[in-house]
Amino acid sequence: MTRTRRWTQIITLLLFVVLFLYTEYHGQDILLVPVNIFLELDPLILLGTSLAARAQIMPLFGALVLLLFTALLGRFFCGWLCPLGTIFDIVSRKQQPNNSVHQLQKFKYLILCFLLVSALWGTQLIFLFDPISILVRSLTMVFYPAFEHVIRSIVNGLYTTPLAVVSEPIFAAIKEPLLSFTQPYYRLGLTTATCFLAILALEKITPRFWCRNLCPLGALLGICSQKGAITYQRSAACNSCQVCTEKCKTGAITASGAVDKRECILCGNCVGSCQLEAVSFALAPQAAATSIDLTRRQLLKSLGAAAMLAPVIQVSRWKEPRAASVIRPPGANLDDEKFLALCTRCGECMKVCLGNALHPTLLESGLTGIWSPHLVPDLGYCEYNCNLCGQVCPTGAIAYLPLAEKQQLLIGTAYIDKNRCIPYRLNSNCIVCEEHCPIPHKAIQFERRVIQTASGPYELLLPIVVEERCIGCGICQTKCPLTGSPGVVVQKKLPGLARTRIPS
Amino acid sequence: MTKKIDRRNFMETSLKVIAGAGLYSVAEPLVRPALASKRPHHIANPAPIVVVKNGRASTMVRKAVESLGGIGKFVAKGETVVIKPNMSWDRAPAYAANTNPFLVQEMVNLCLEAGAAKIKIFDRPCNDPRRSYKNSGFDRVFKHLRNPRVEFSHIDERRFVYTKIPQGKNLKEFFFYKDALEADCIINMPIAKHHSLTTLTLSMKNYMGLLGGQRAVIHQDIDQNLADISTLIKARLILTDCTRILVANGPQGGDIKDVRRPNTIVAGSDPVAVDSYCCRFFSVSPSRIGYLSKAYKMGLGEMDLSRVPTTVLDLS
Numbered sequence: 001m002t003r004t005r006r007w008t009q010i011i012t013l014l015l016f017v018v019l020f021l022y023t024e025y026h027g028q029d030i031l032l033v034p035v036n037i038f039l040e041l042d043p044l045i046l047l048g049t050s051l052a053a054r055a056q057i058m059p060l061f062g063a064l065v066l067l068l069f070t071a072l073l074g075r076f077f078c079g080w081l082c083p084l085g086t087i088f089d090i091v092s093r094k095q096q097p098n099n100s101v102h103q104l105q106k107f108k109y110l111i112l113c114f115l116l117v118s119a120l121w122g123t124q125l126i127f128l129f130d131p132i133s134i135l136v137r138s139l140t141m142v143f144y145p146a147f148e149h150v151i152r153s154i155v156n157g158l159y160t161t162p163l164a165v166v167s168e169p170i171f172a173a174i175k176e177p178l179l180s181f182t183q184p185y186y187r188l189g190l191t192t193a194t195c196f197l198a199i200l201a202l203e204k205i206t207p208r209f210w211c212r213n214l215c216p217l218g219a220l221l222g223i224c225s226q227k228g229a230i231t232y233q234r235s236a237a238c239n240s241c242q243v244c245t246e247k248c249k250t251g252a253i254t255a256s257g258a259v260d261k262r263e264c265i266l267c268g269n270c271v272g273s274c275q276l277e278a279v280s281f282a283l284a285p286q287a288a289a290t291s292i293d294l295t296r297r298q299l300l301k302s303l304g305a306a307a308m309l310a311p312v313i314q315v316s317r318w319k320e321p322r323a324a325s326v327i328r329p330p331g332a333n334l335d336d337e338k339f340l341a342l343c344t345r346c347g348e349c350m351k352v353c354l355g356n357a358l359h360p361t362l363l364e365s366g367l368t369g370i371w372s373p374h375l376v377p378d379l380g381y382c383e384y385n386c387n388l389c390g391q392v393c394p395t396g397a398i399a400y401l402p403l404a405e406k407q408q409l410l411i412g413t414a415y416i417d418k419n420r421c422i423p424y425r426l427n428s429n430c431i432v433c434e435e436h437c438p439i440p441h442k443a444i445q446f447e448r449r450v451i452q453t454a455s456g457p458y459e460l461l462l463p464i465v466v467e468e469r470c471i472g473c474g475i476c477q478t479k480c481p482l483t484g485s486p487g488v489v490v491q492k493k494l495p496g497l498a499r500t501r502i503p504s
Numbered sequence: 505m506t507k508k509i510d511r512r513n514f515m516e517t518s519l520k521v522i523a524g525a526g527l528y529s530v531a532e533p534l535v536r537p538a539l540a541s542k543r544p545h546h547i548a549n550p551a552p553i554v555v556v557k558n559g560r561a562s563t564m565v566r567k568a569v570e571s572l573g574g575i576g577k578f579v580a581k582g583e584t585v586v587i588k589p590n591m592s593w594d595r596a597p598a599y600a601a602n603t604n605p606f607l608v609q610e611m612v613n614l615c616l617e618a619g620a621a622k623i624k625i626f627d628r629p630c631n632d633p634r635r636s637y638k639n640s641g642f643d644r645v646f647k648h649l650r651n652p653r654v655e656f657s658h659i660d661e662r663r664f665v666y667t668k669i670p671q672g673k674n675l676k677e678f679f680f681y682k683d684a685l686e687a688d689c690i691i692n693m694p695i696a697k698h699h700s701l702t703t704l705t706l707s708m709k710n711y712m713g714l715l716g717g718q719r720a721v722i723h724q725d726i727d728q729n730l731a732d733i734s735t736l737i738k739a740r741l742i743l744t745d746c747t748r749i750l751v752a753n754g755p756q757g758g759d760i761k762d763v764r765r766p767n768t769i770v771a772g773s774d775p776v777a778v779d780s781y782c783c784r785f786f787s788v789s790p791s792r793i794g795y796l797s798k799a800y801k802m803g804l805g806e807m808d809l810s811r812v813p814t815t816v817l818d819l820s
Contacts, residue, residue, distance in 0.1 A: 027638050159662055181634060354632045383632050385594050385639065422724065431701040432720040436630060438594075440758030446700065461700065479630075481720035 001268040001281075005079065009086040016083040020139055023351045023392055024180060029403075031391050036348055038083065038132050039394035043067045044112075044217040045133065045344050048126030049395045051119035052341035053333075057395050067224055074228030075221045078211055079249075079265030084131040088208050091200060098206035099251040104213040105263065109223075110302040112216035117306035122337070123314045123368055127345035129216045137371060138196040140347035141186040141360060148179050186350065188360045188371065211265065212250045222262035230266060230281050232259040238278040244270035313368060326364045326374035327412045327472060327492045329353075330382060331390040331399040336365065342397035345371035349389035349398055355380030357474070358389065373398075375411065377474030377490045382411065384438035384473060412472025413493040414443070414465045421487030423462050427451060431461055433476035433488045443469035444476060444488075463488070550806035552813035553772030553781055559819030561606035561747060562613075568743060568771040569614055571815050578741045578773075581619035583688035586626075587611055588739075590695050590710055591640040593756040594631035600748035600763045601756045602640035603695045607745055607769065609645050611691060612654055621653065624683055627713040628659045630756070664716030672732035673802070674725055679716030684737060692739035692775070696746050696782045698754030698762075701726055703793055704786055705755050706779040707742045708734050727794030734775055734804050742778045743771040749785050776805025777812045 016038055023035040039045060043063040050057050066077060078085050111129055118125045127133050151174070158167040186192075202209035211218050234244075234257045245253045248270055252263035270279045329349055333339040350358040350373055357380025360371040373389075375382055384407060390400035401409065414433075418424040423431075434444040446461040465488075472490050480486035554571040556564040569575050579585055589603035597604060608625065615623050625646060629636035637643050637658070646656035664679040684690060694710035701723060702709060708730050712719060714737060722729045746768040750757045757763065766785050772778045776799050780790035790796050790807050800807040 025632070025634055027634060027643065156662065181632075354635065383594065383635060385635060386632075426724075428724045429701055429726070430720075430723050432723055434700055435755055438631075438756065438758065440753060440762075442753055479720060481718055481723065483718075 002272040005268055006089075008080050009089065012081045013083045013086045016135075020136065020144070020351070021178065023348055025352070025354055025386070025388060026176075029385075031352075031388065035352075036346070036392050036394040037062075039136065039344065039346050039348070041066045042130065042132045042217065042394075044126060044130050044220050045395060047220070048115060048119045048124055048130070049342050049344060049397075051116060052122055052124035052126075053338055055338075055342065055396075057342070060395065067221075070221045070224045071227065072229055073266075074225040074230050074261060075218065075263075075265045076230075077221055078215075078218050079267035082131060082211075082217075084135045085208065085211055085265075087135075088200075088203055088210065092203040092207040095203070095207050097208075097247060097249055097251065099246055099248060101206075102251055105251065106298065107213050108215055108219040110298070111214060112219040113299065113302045114306040114309070115216055117303055118310035118313070119341075121307070121310040121314060122341060123310045124341045124343075125310075125313075125368065126216070127343070127371065129214065130344060131210070131215055131217050133344045133346045134196065134199070136351075137345055137347040138192050140351040142189045142193040142196070144351075145180075145184045145186065145189065148183055151179060152183055182356065184351075184356050186356075186359055187376075188362055191362070192360075192371075208249050208265075212263070218265075219262075225264075226261050228261055229283050231261070231283075232264060232270060233280055233282045235278045235280065237276045238274075239276060241275075243273050243275070244279050247273040316367060325492045326361055326369075326372075327377070327474070327490065329358055329373055329375065329389045329398050330387070330406050330409045330411050331393075331401045332373075332397060332411075333399075336369075339397055340365070340369050340372055342395045343372050344395055344397070346394065347371070347373075348392040348394065349373050352388040352392045353380070354383045354386050354388070355478070357381055357478075375474055375490075377477035378486065379478070381475035381478040382473040384475075408471070410471050410493050412474065412490045413467055413470045414472065414474075414476050414488050414490045416463055416465060416488050417485070420482060420485055421463065422482065423460055424487075427453075427458075427460060429459075429461050430481065430487075431463065432479050432481055433463055434461075436475045436479045438473060438475060439469050439471065441469065442466075443471070545800050545803065546808065546811060547774075547803060547806050550777060550812045551772055551774040552815065553770060553774065553777050554815045554817065555768060555770050555781065556817045556819065557766065557768040559767075561604055562610040563819060564747075564769050565607050565610035565743065566614065567817055567819065568769055569611075569741075571817060572741070572771060572773075575614040575618040578691070579615050579618040579620050579689050582621045584622045584624070584686070585615050585620045585689045585691060586624045586684050586687040587615070587691045587693060588684070588710060588713060589625065589627060589642070589693040590713065590745075591627045591636055591642050592629045592631070592713060594629075594635040594639045595756055595758065596639055597641045597748070598760060598763065599757045600695060600697065600750040601754075601758075602636070602642075603693050603745045604747050605641040605645040607743065607747070608642070608693055611693065611743065612646075615691070616651070616653060620689075622655060623653060624655045624657070624687070626657055626659055626681075626683070628681070628715070628719075629713075633658050661716070667736070669732050669736045671735035671802075674728040675722070675732040678722075678733075679719075680736070681714045681716065684714045689741075690737065690739040692742045694742075694744050695749070696744055696785060697750040697757070698752050698786070700754070702730070702795060703788060704779075704783060706782050706793075707739070707744055707775050708779060708795055708799060711737050727798045730795040731798035731802055731804065734799055735802065739773070739775065741771065741773055742775055743769055744778055744782050746770060746782060746785055751786060772812075774805040774812070776800050776807050777809065780807050780809055781812075781814070 019035045022033045040062045046060040046063040155167050155171045199210050250263045252260045358373040359376045387406045390398045437444045443466050444463050449460045450457050474490040476488045477486045477490050554568050556568045589608045591602045593601040595601035663682040665682050667680045668677045692707050694707045697705045699705040711733050746766045749764050752762040770781050783790045806812050
């Protein structure tokens, strides 16, 4: 059983990684592979985001299936499928569980409770603790770019040496399936790495520390699996040696041989460890034992704390007048609070973004907006013919818009900084912004002015933005040849603000 | 013998000088164009150009090259050939933003027939390179071509080299793609399009796809810079795609109404002559294209089309 479980875990993890690698443009306008399936199966995301945004999220209804199976079978997801759990198992495969402490196990329920109450108040904080979001986000923003950086620095280091004869063909072969088109990089990489490594470091205390004590998804699945059909059983052959109790990854087995079904992740360590083959899993509904002393009082306290703290966090947002100035991906809910309520910060949009143009915010969109995607035109622009971010978003925070609709959608607007722009400042033509403008009839036009120079009259083309045409894709800012602050800047355009016309 | 300077003498001479100067100042503007046209920018033996129209893409390419003396005149056996089309924009072929891939396909066939050892096709696009290669139709034609002699690839940023332009007047050095610098033969295959800064983008501007770094800085004093680039990068054969042309909102367009279909290709080895000929599809005088005038002045080619042997083949 342990072997079957391990293989299932490894295959699932590989599937997860492959889907992650496929979250990239490979010449198909529509991604045919359901790259975000793990996120869509996550019932915590379903519950948290739909509560916070008061929305029904259709694609996530797969998560209900997972809940149903959990109710029937138990917390098999944590033990068998969860990619983060598998990573924990790999990291601490040699380590013995420390089952002396049980007091911490209730924390995950309190965290779940806190997150759901916050969501009820409109503050979606699920992203802080959802394991799948954490994993995808960490891979996207740090570990995958870092992996790629290592490969590329080795290959580039060898490029000018005779060894390039070997390294270049290998590079060419692995580039398409394994690496990005260009080296990705993200703001907030270090922050994200620190958070992930902290979770990983907890494995030092006991294997699956996160899953036992902190994971709100585990808590949610645990609550559902109380009446699960698969139950740990000791047969008459048992001599109460307690090996299974000690070996249990999640400390779910009490000394007396009862099992807490909310904690049991069906990993089968107990079955594997029993010398007498006295332990087995049976299809027998058994009354759930409780190893966790989660009292009603504590639960109420947590509810109360959440009910108090969530609004405190909410009102301590950076509510500056310019707080909503970050440019969201096209299709993002125009109401930024609603967008943040739906966004689970998985980073899929940033992974798939063609020009590496989407980056996570730190505090630009408020304290609770951390890790949410925004367009940074200085680093990249929104490709006119691309709507991949809307395709990979698991919660619909970025709606999937048909291309024709996306090309009309206003996400920002450009303005010329006349103090910086070359033709205005240096009386020399440039027009780079205009030639890159993807709008068929150009959102950047010229005011033509003939000036006298030493070598005769010179027609100056001064760029002006036609705001009624500009959609804010940001390519003008990305391509502006100025070093330092660009001559054309794209800013968020607030919805409802009438588009101004240029005097004609 | 010294002439005595007396009052009469002095006044006579002064008046003569003043009258002479006055006469010259009146006459000079009238005479200047005549003088200018005689200024020897003309090149000695302008290379012929050929214009082929109203045929299938592949036939037109074949006929054009045949008319210029056959592919063997441009590509020798065992040579490395770089074909530089324009596949710079994420636009479908119908929008006339990129070179017609079928023209390039036939050129590749011709080069293979000539025995080229390696044929490289690449561009450094303005939009996402993957999307540009795909949407321009080049992926479909070349990506699955399993011929080891044909290399259809994306730009490798490591291969740009900072290169001196010895004859450059304004642009003295820049990043150039190594493969283009090292190639035995460059075949330039641009598409004729509108461009708001240079009026038209033709073969000489197509070389911008070989530049690395922050190439947008070329745009300041672009006319001289393009002429300077043409002193370094010299194509043996230029074949300009005028099957579809973009007459407004270039260089990437996006509105089918801005596309015209002369269904013509213009080929030759003189960049200035080929480009000058293409101007007529836009009803623009070549002298209005700054970089053509500059290149003409630098002796890079012939702008006076009356001096260029031109063959016109109508296949209809």
